[in-house]
Structure formats: C-alpha cells, structure tokens
Amino acid sequence: MNFLRYFNHLIYPNVCRSCSEILNNSERIICIKCIYNLPYTFFEKEKENEVYKLFLGRVPIEFAAALCLFSATGTIRDLLHQLKYGGQSEIGIKLGNILGKSLMESKYFTKPDVIIPVPMHPKKLKKRGYNQAEMIAIGVSEILNVEIQTEGLLKILNTKTQTKKSKFDRWINVERSFDSSKDVIITYKNILLIDDVVTTGATLEACSSSLHKMGNNKISLATLAYAQ
Numbered sequence: 187m188n189f190l191r192y193f194n195h196l197i198y199p200n201v202c203r204s205c206s207e208i209l210n211n212s213e214r215i216i217c218i219k220c221i222y223n224l225p226y227t228f229f230e231k232e233k234e235n236e237v238y239k240l241f242l243g244r245v246p247i248e249f250a251a252a253l254c255l256f257s258a259t260g261t262i263r264d265l266l267h268q269l270k271y272g273g274q275s276e277i278g279i280k281l282g283n284i285l286g287k288s289l290m291e292s293k294y295f296t297k298p299d300v301i302i303p304v305p306m307h308p309k310k311l312k313k314r315g316y317n318q319a320e321m322i323a324i325g326v327s328e329i330l331n332v333e334i335q336t337e338g339l340l341k342i343l344n345t346k347t348q349t350k351k352s353k354f355d356r357w358i359n360v361e362r363s364f365d366s367s368k369d370v371i372i373t374y375k376n377i378l379l380i381d382d383v384v385t386t387g388a389t390l391e392a393c394s395s396s397l398h399k400m401g402n403n404k405i406s407l408a409t410l411a412y413a414q
C-alpha cells in the first residue's frame with residue numbers, strides 16, 4: 187500500500203480498502219466494483235479442483251475450495267497484506283462473507299456443524315492482536331449461520347511447547363499431541379476448517395489429521411486464496 191492510500195484510510199475510513207474510492211451507502215469495506223473484479227477461482231463449482239487434489243492421498247477431505255487466486259501483485263495480495271499486517275481485521279470478515287456466499291452456492295458443499303479457523307501461534311497472536319483466519323471464519327459464519335470453535339485446535343498447539351521439536355515443527359505437526367487435550371472433544375462432526383491462504387497444504391493437512399484422530403469427523407476446507 188502506498189503512502190497516499192494509507193493516508194486516505196486515516197482521513198476517510200469510509201473508502202474502499204482496495205481502490206480507495208469513497209464507498210456508497212450500500213457498500214462496506216470493499217466496493218462492489220473491486221468485489222466483482224477479484225480473481226475468483228470458482229473452485230467451489232468443481233469437486234476435484236486444484237485445492238481438493240492437493241490433499242488426495244494425504245488426508246481424507248470431503249470438500250475443498252479457495253475463493254481467489256493469489257498473485258504477487260494482485261488485489262487479493264494487497265487485501266490479505268492489510269488483513270495480516272495492517273490491523274484491518276474487518277477485511278477478513280468482509281472477504282469471509284464473500285467466501286461464505288460462494289460456499290452456499292456450491293452443490294458439493296454441505297453445511298457444517300462447526301467452523302474452525304486454523305489457529306495462530308499464541309506468541310504471534312499476542313503480537314498481532316487477532317487471528318486473521320478467525321476473522322475470515324467470522325465472516326463465513328455470518329453467512330452460514332454456523333458456530334465457530336476456536337479453542338480446540340489452539341489447546342492442542344499449546345501442548346506442543348513441551349516437545350523437543352523445533353518451533354516450526356511444533357506448530358505444523360499438531361497431530362502428534364492431540365491426545366493431550368482430553369478436555370477438548372470434537373467428534374462426529376462436519377467441520378469446516380478455514381485459513382487465509384493455502385499453498386502446500388501442510389498446515390491444513392496437520393489440522394485435518396488432528397481433527398480426524400479426535401474421532402470420526404468429516405472435514406471440509408475453505409481459504410480466501412490459493413497460491414500455486
């Protein structure tokens with residue numbers, strides 16, 4: 187984001203977070219034109235899409251989709267950057283609303299019992315103030331009218347600090363300590379896991395296999411972007 191746009195946001199909070207045009211009364215956070223021009227993947231219209239295929243042979247998944255294609259210079263990169271590093275949590279909720287609507291329109295998507303955002307490392311969470319995946323999950327839950335569960339996977343992650351693995355492995359290899367969170371029970375549920383971006387799928391795979399081990403859960407995945 188350039189300086190002028192940043193300045194605009196401070197002076198005129200009611201501008202589009204993508205193009206900086208003034209929003210009209212019916213628009214919130216992102217203008218209709220920018221929403222229309224997002225680089226949609228339309229993966230939700232196709233069962234065996236690229237994100238779904240990413241998990242084949244790795245972990246059982248019912249459904250997977252990513253709303254947009256991530257590119258190094260595009261609007262979605264800019265919006266995600268503001269969401270992650272610019273304190274603009276409302277961008278996550280807004281894009282989550284759009285993601286929720288696309289899921290509702292998919293004939294392959296089953297309404298979940300619970301929505302779980304991919305947890306953020308507690309230290310990172312303290313620094314950033316919010317988990318961007320949770321903001322997206324809030325936006326999706328507003329559309330699907332399904333509750334969000336944030337505690338379960340986070341407790342699993344916290345138990346990892348006792349292991350001898352490297353910090354990164356502790357974060358990523360969540361399934362190793364699933365049994366130490368006996369107070370968290372997530373079983374026999376249709377779960378929708380939410381994250382901001384899917385790239386290799388390692389984080390979503392770890393979270394999914396952790397939830398599978400908790401007991402007979404069906405997992406669907408949805409992200410705002412897919413980075414090839």
Ligand SMILES: [Zn+2]
Pocket residue numbers: 202203204205206207216217218219220221
């Ligand atoms: Zn705009």
